[in-house]
Amino acid sequence: MEYFIQQLxxxxxxxxxxxxxxxxxxxxxxxxxxxxxxxxxxxMIGAFVAxxxxxxxxxxxxxxxxxxxxxxxxxxxxxxxxxWTVEKLAYxxxxxxxxxxxxxxxxxxxxxxxxxxxxxQGARVKPMQPLISGGLEFFKNSEFVVxxxxxxxxxxxxxxxxxxxxxxxxxxxxxxxxxRACEQDRTMTALLGINVDRTISIxxxxxxxxxxxxxxxxxxxxxxIDFYIGFLAGIKAFxxxxxxxxxxxxxxxxxxxxxxxxETFWGGYVSLEYKDVAAFSVLIVVxxxxxxxxxxxxxxxxx
Amino acid sequence: MSNLLSxxxxxxxxxxxxxxxxxxxxAKNNEITSxxxxxxxxxxxxxxxxxxxxxxxxxxxxxxxxxGKISLRKYxxxxxxxxxxxxxxFQNIRLFPAMSVLENLLxxxxxELMVASGYSLFGLLNLKxxxxxxxxxxxxxxxxxxxxxxxxxxxxxxxxxxxGDQRKLExxxxxxxxxxxLCLDEPAAGLNPKESAELNKLLKFIKTEKKTGILxxxxxxxxxxxxxxxxxxxxxxxxxxxxxxxQTKNSKEVIEAYLGVDE
Amino acid sequence: MEKKDIIQSVxxxxxTGIIALALFGPIVGLRTASKGEGLxxxxxxxxxxxxxxxxxxxxxxxxxxxxxxxxxxxxxKFTSKLSSITEEKAKHLAxxxxxxxxxxPFLPFTDRYFMDVAIMILTYIMLGWGLNIVVGLAGxxxxxxxxxxxxxxxxxxxxxxxxxxxxxxxxxLAGIFAAFFGILLGFPVLRLRGDYLAIxxxxxxxxxxxxxxxxxxxxNGPDGITGIPRPSFFGLPFKRSPDEGExxxxxxxxxxxxxMHRIIFLYYLILVLALITNYFTLKIRKLPVGxxxxxxxxxxxxxxxxxxxxxxxxxxxxxxxxxxxxxxxxFFATRQAFISxxxxxxxxxxxxxxxxxxxxxxxxxxxxxxxxFLIGITEMFRDLEQFRMIAFGGAMVLIMVFKPKGIxxxxxxxxxxxxxKK
Numbered sequence: 003m004e005y006f007i008q009q010l011x012x013x014x015x016x017x018x019x020x021x022x023x024x025x026x027x028x029x030x031x032x033x034x035x036x037x038x039x040x041x042x043x044x045x046m047i048g049a050f051v052a053x054x055x056x057x058x059x060x061x062x063x064x065x066x067x068x069x070x071x072x073x074x075x076x077x078x079x080x081x082x083x084x085x086w087t088v089e090k091l092a093y094x095x096x097x098x099x100x101x102x103x104x105x106x107x108x109x110x111x112x113x114x115x116x117x118x119x120x121x122x123q124g125a126r127v128k129p130m131q132p133l134i135s136g137g138l139e140f141f142k143n144s145e146f147v148v149x150x151x152x153x154x155x156x157x158x159x160x161x162x163x164x165x166x167x168x169x170x171x172x173x174x175x176x177x178x179x180x181x182r183a184c185e186q187d188r189t190m191t192a193l194l195g196i197n198v199d200r201t202i203s204i205x206x207x208x209x210x211x212x213x214x215x216x217x218x219x220x221x222x223x224x225x226x227i228d229f230y231i232g233f234l235a236g237i238k239a240f241x242x243x244x245x246x247x248x249x250x251x252x253x254x255x256x257x258x259x260x261x262x263x264x265e266t267f268w269g270g271y272v273s274l275e276y277k278d279v280a281a282f283s284v285l286i287v288v289x290x291x292x293x294x295x296x297x298x299x300x301x302x303x304x305x
Numbered sequence: 306m307s308n309l310l311s312x313x314x315x316x317x318x319x320x321x322x323x324x325x326x327x328x329x330x331x332a333k334n335n336e337i338t339s340x341x342x343x344x345x346x347x348x349x350x351x352x353x354x355x356x357x358x359x360x361x362x363x364x365x366x367x368x369x370x371x372x373g374k375i376s377l378r379k380y381x382x383x384x385x386x387x388x389x390x391x392x393x394x395f396q397n398i399r400l401f402p403a404m405s406v407l408e409n410l411l412x413x414x415x416x417e418l419m420v421a422s423g424y425s426l427f428g429l430l431n432l433k434x435x436x437x438x439x440x441x442x443x444x445x446x447x448x449x450x451x452x453x454x455x456x457x458x459x460x461x462x463x464x465x466x467x468x469g470d471q472r473k474l475e476x477x478x479x480x481x482x483x484x485x486x487l488c489l490d491e492p493a494a495g496l497n498p499k500e501s502a503e504l505n506k507l508l509k510f511i512k513t514e515k516k517t518g519i520l521x522x523x524x525x526x527x528x529x530x531x532x533x534x535x536x537x538x539x540x541x542x543x544x545x546x547x548x549x550x551x552q553t554k555n556s557k558e559v560i561e562a563y564l565g566v567d568e
Numbered sequence: 569m570e571k572k573d574i575i576q577s578v579x580x581x582x583x584t585g586i587i588a589l590a591l592f593g594p595i596v597g598l599r600t601a602s603k604g605e606g607l608x609x610x611x612x613x614x615x616x617x618x619x620x621x622x623x624x625x626x627x628x629x630x631x632x633x634x635x636x637x638x639x640x641x642x643x644x645k646f647t648s649k650l651s652s653i654t655e656e657k658a659k660h661l662a663x664x665x666x667x668x669x670x671x672x673p674f675l676p677f678t679d680r681y682f683m684d685v686a687i688m689i690l691t692y693i694m695l696g697w698g699l700n701i702v703v704g705l706a707g708x709x710x711x712x713x714x715x716x717x718x719x720x721x722x723x724x725x726x727x728x729x730x731x732x733x734x735x736x737x738x739x740x741l742a743g744i745f746a747a748f749f750g751i752l753l754g755f756p757v758l759r760l761r762g763d764y765l766a767i768x769x770x771x772x773x774x775x776x777x778x779x780x781x782x783x784x785x786x787x788n789g790p791d792g793i794t795g796i797p798r799p800s801f802f803g804l805p806f807k808r809s810p811d812e813g814e815x816x817x818x819x820x821x822x823x824x825x826x827x828m829h830r831i832i833f834l835y836y837l838i839l840v841l842a843l844i845t846n847y848f849t850l851k852i853r854k855l856p857v858g859x860x861x862x863x864x865x866x867x868x869x870x871x872x873x874x875x876x877x878x879x880x881x882x883x884x885x886x887x888x889x890x891x892x893x894x895x896x897x898x899f900f901a902t903r904q905a906f907i908s909x910x911x912x913x914x915x916x917x918x919x920x921x922x923x924x925x926x927x928x929x930x931x932x933x934x935x936x937x938x939x940x941f942l943i944g945i946t947e948m949f950r951d952l953e954q955f956r957m958i959a960f961g962g963a964m965v966l967i968m969v970f971k972p973k974g975i976x977x978x979x980x981x982x983x984x985x986x987x988x989k990k
Contacts, residue, residue: 110964
């Protein structure tokens with residue numbers, strides 16, 4: 003039982019990270035109908051920017067909460083630039099091209115970003131000293147002590163706050179309305195005088211910022227990153243987006259949680275070696291049996 | 306004239322929306338049956354049910370063939386064309402634009418050619434039996450191209466043809482599967498009067514020479530009134546009138562449905 | 569050009585510079601390096617300024633260019649020239665290329681290194697041709713093609729090391745095995761939409777790799793399989809000192825022993841395998857099933873309305889593509905005599921997809937050109953491995969932006985009514 007609760011806590015933490023990345027996939031899919039294959043690598047870049055900022059601020063001796071806030075903002079800002087640029091260079095010229103073109107372009111972009119970071123930052127893994135240590139302990143009398151670290155609390159709370167802001171942005175502001183309009187019908191939205199290009203750019207900026215937060219969490223949680231982390235995390239987050247119903251924002255978060263839990267429980271109870279297989283198998287099963295996911299809208303083929 | 310198609314109590318719902326409501330009608334052999342009605346009346350949905358793209362919520366559709374009647378509900382997807390021999394065209398033309406005109410017509414004969422090529426085995430061995438069958442398929446394509454006057458463009462890409470020719474090509478491509486019933490979804494849309502007249506001629510030819518029943522959705526009344534033997538009028542998914550072209554023209558219900566009623 | 573335009577493009581270029589600074593600043597400018605306990609930062613501002621400067625200059629030149637309303641004439645001229653060459657002289661070119669490939673091992677400048685590179689290029693050409701059936705003809709984006717390559721290599725290695733059967737028995741078995749896997753995966757997933765299919769195949773590729781790493785009892789895990797039998801020349805092994813009472817290649821033909829014999833044999837082996845793949849593809853493209861593949865790529869709904877069974881048709885493409893992947897895998901195993909999961913990563917799939925896409929989907933000649941270009945020329949910059957991959961990815965993006973149908977995008981009909989005029 004205690005072991006189960008521990009896995010649950012770990013799964014929710016991991017799920018928060020996946021959920022934040024998944025939002026980027028689902029938003030881009032919703033608005034331009036493509037799988038942004040490079041999104042996992044945007045997350046990786048976010049993690050690197052966060053790592054670099056942590057090292058720099060670590061030397062200045064500023065208080066921890068201030069460092070966290072600064073790193074968060076810096077990572078969001080710089081990573082958003084990447085998201086914006088990738089869209090402008092690799093996707094925007096392809097609107098209206100044949101259907102596999104954006105996917106192939108995204109694949110190319112993903113390869114570029116991965117190797118670019120490898121060249122610029124080296125191929126070695128980058129370890130970082132834990133910044134937030136300690137935690138709460140439960141069931142101290144039993145055999146297995148359940149630990150909820152402050153870091154896990156930080157990650158989950160930050161995710162909830164960001165989700166709150168984000169939901170407000172999408173449902174209550176003009177920007178959100180423009181975005182939802184673009185999802186429905188891009189041509190009509192443009193005819194109504196909304197700058198569609200700008201709306202799409204902002205979508206990429208938001209998605210990348212959220213991915214960079216996930217990257218920062220990843221650095222803090224695992225304490226080690228390399229240029230390759232975006233690939234696996236990207237696939238899992240994509241699975242999360244599909245599981246929740248691609249195009250649905252609450253779905254992405256729900257899917258993220260589920261994938262985090264599945265992975266942790268699989269690793270905890272079945273086999274650690276095959277925990278990545280679990281994620282991929284879930285992806286395949288979901289796509290075959292529930293292609294619209296849990297919260298997605300059924301899409302009826304127009305003939 | 307004997308019945309070719311009987312639609313009985315067909316109902317199609319999408320969520321809470323009832324697109325077709327308890328629709329029944331018959332189409333006869335060697336006749337052109339038109340389905341008309343204002344936009345959103347559910348005409349294309351009827352086609353999609355008939356041709357296996359949607360599964361109707363309720364009701365039956367029977368095709369009367371020489372060997373007995375078969376229920377179209379049992380066939381989905383590609384089997385409608387392959388087994389039941391119901392062919393269709395689309396509102397927005399769906400040719401294979403990057404393939405040649407001839408290739409388009411050969412794809413329509415895919416199933417026979419697959420058997421002839423021994424599921425590719427005889428074809429790879431380049432056996433004469435296959436080459437002969439392929440020649441027959443080309444001859445059939447030429448026959449239809451002669452009829453629509455596109456023989457000299459057989460080797461050009463289908464996507465390079467003018468719009469009107471693409472429409473005609475799509476119809477004869479459907480005819481290449483030798484259908485019992487041919488469903489045409491707005492074949493005259495976007496055609497000029499001359500092309501519409503040619504279309505009328507083609508459809509009449511298919512009806513009389515090929516003994517194929519035609520089900521037609523059309524907005525162009527010059528086409529509908531010119532060639533229909535039988536007209537079914539839909540509004541909001543319900544049949545509001547059924548009769549000959551002349552009867553339809555003079556029907557009060559039909560005029561009301563199209564023009565609205567003064568309250 | 570007016571003054572207003574110049575000011576505008578200068579402003580625009582400066583904006584580009586700011587963005588470039590934000591991009592390169594942290595990632596390039598602040599290099600992390602481990603020293604002792606933790607990580608330290610090594611600034612490389614010089615490099616950042618060069619990169620930013622290049623971006624500003626590049627943007628400015630592009631602006632000037634577009635103000636004069638000239639497009640990227642060089643690029644389009646080059647590619648259209650390439651297209652016209654292949655249209656007219658495709659056949660001559662192909663024959664010349666094959667002849668060159670046949671005499672290549674005996675050319676005076678050909679040494680061991682050239683042979684190795686040539687064998688590698690031919691392997692990729694074969695893989696590209698195999699995948700071309702799936703991606704180019706049937707229009708199914710398969711990002712897990714390396715899985716079938718791996719299945720071929722491992723089944724070859726396992727059969728050969730366990731039963732000791734000869735290459736010529738193991739090769740078809742490995743191909744059949746790979747095709748079987750293709751059907752196994754394809755059956756459930758081929759109903760999926762294009763982009764979903766891409767991700768699922770990618771997932772499948774990774775699953776295969778993870779299984780290969782972890783299934784110690786069979787695959788020997790990350791250590792891989794060693795001692796895979798080398799192919800023999802119709803029963804004559806390539807050994808310096810054959811066993812008692814056994815002839816080897818050099819003693820049978822009365823030649824001086826040389827390691828090159830085996831290399832040359834391997835070269836011809838892969839050349840023949842690749843040409844078989846090509847011949848098969850060209851043939852099957854003209855059969856009903858090949859036409860149905862292309863029709864499916866063009867419009868699946870229209871295919872259904874004509875009675876074409878989409879699932880079965882896609883499945884044949886998938887299985888045949890997988891089979892050729894399996895053949896190439898067997899060749900890889902026998903050539904290396906050692907295989908491990910490391911050789912079958914996602915990046916291999918990406919390279920093969922890149923070859924097909926860059927060459928022009930469905931174009932057999934395009935695959936050859938793209939393989940030579942991507943593998944051959946960049947092989948010379950082996951030390952710059954990561955730069956090579958950046959160029960790879962960049963080329964994929966550029967091709968999609970400027971020439972989405974690939975460099976050689978001419979499609980010739982599979983059958984003519986009035987005869988082939990060109």
